Amino acid sequence: MSPRHSAAEAMQTRDAILDRSVAIASAEGLEGLTIGRLAAELGMSKSGVIGHFGSKEALQLAVLDRAGEVFRTEVWEPVRATPPGLPRLRALCEEWISYLERGVFPGGCFFVAAAHEFDGRPGAVRDAVEARFDAWRGRLVKEAGRAAEAGDLPDGTEPEQLAFELMGVVMAANHAVQLHRDPQAPARARRAVRAKLGA
């Protein structure tokens, strides 16, 4: 084979490793992601793979970053142009459900899976997962707060409580799709969102 030696080509290699890693980790978890398997599937040596990251934990963190970019592109970007408050909150939920429906990650929501995998083990990966959820929940709470301020939500609606319940709806949909392969799950989730945010 022809090894790559320029910095530009090395970045291509790194990208290829991360793409494959996201695919594997989405289906089998961040621990199911093994360096040997990555090397075999990419036609490289194990040391060639790990050389880009230094350790498996650093690879996992990089994979989390890459998955975060995908999530941002697929869920957040399409919604940025929507006016803040209730309209954006509705659009956010729709894109979020659609992201599950389209199977952006073959194993369902990457972060929900990572959360369950790492919530019991202290470490950098767990902290990174928690930080991402905090950021996401913050976004939901912010938009819900704007919607409430604008009077677009029923009186007494607490943004924190609403965000909590929306998380639940999407997690239920994720679960139904992944475990039960229930094709009705996205429709149920949309209906639940509509009950909370109106049509």
Next chain:
Amino acid sequence: MSPRHSAAEAMQTRDAILDRSVAIASAEGLEGLTIGRLAAELGMSKSGVIGHFGSKEALQLAVLDRAGEVFRTEVWEPVRATPPGLPRLRALCEEWISYLERGVFPGGCFFVAAAHEFDGRPGAVRDAVEARFDAWRGRLVKEAGRAAEAGDLPDGTEPEQLAFELMGVVMAANHAVQLHRDPQAPARARRAVRAKLGA
């Protein structure tokens, strides 16, 4: 050491293996459960451990059964005496949330964790997890149906949709407790349930 050879004592050993297995698997997953670790923690040999089950997969299925017994004892039994329909559905949700709050399993809901761990890998364990969720959801739908028949729920309430949303509420609570260690999560879940089932 003094090996045990009577059938009764062997059952005690089997019980001890399962108890420890549930504790380990709850915190680290059914795959994180390893025969060598079990043997070390129980002061036995690996062959002494696996001899009771035959294979790791059979052990995992037995652990799932044991966890199911715990769930039944902690969540279902306290509620059996409550009248069917809305009262029982309410009691069910309360016990369900309380089971998360009390930390019956140190890693949160055993089955939610197992579902996320195995939803991507075909096999007997995955099937068993799915069957348990089907049974549980069936119970929720049945009680919701009775409540609707009795006129105790708003007109147009679909039992399937209600069960879906209740699953979401509890999964959100589980997630908030396990990943964020959020002490308010049970209260939020109760509030969400109250919004759906009344006080």
Next chain:
DNA sequence: ATAGCAATCGAACGTTCGGACGCTAAGGTG
């Protein structure tokens, strides 16, 4: 032209995994 850097390889490391084997010793049964 040459020195240096970085990407990648191949091989080896120590560990851990699930599992298989043969053995011992005790209980239950005739």
Next chain:
DNA sequence: CACCTTAGCGTCCGAACGTTCGATTGCTAT
């Protein structure tokens, strides 16, 4: 008492794990 079953032990195996190391190769700046 004799026999059979079996709980449990100790040992071993092949595979896979993450990681480390030196060698090789090609690009790039001097």
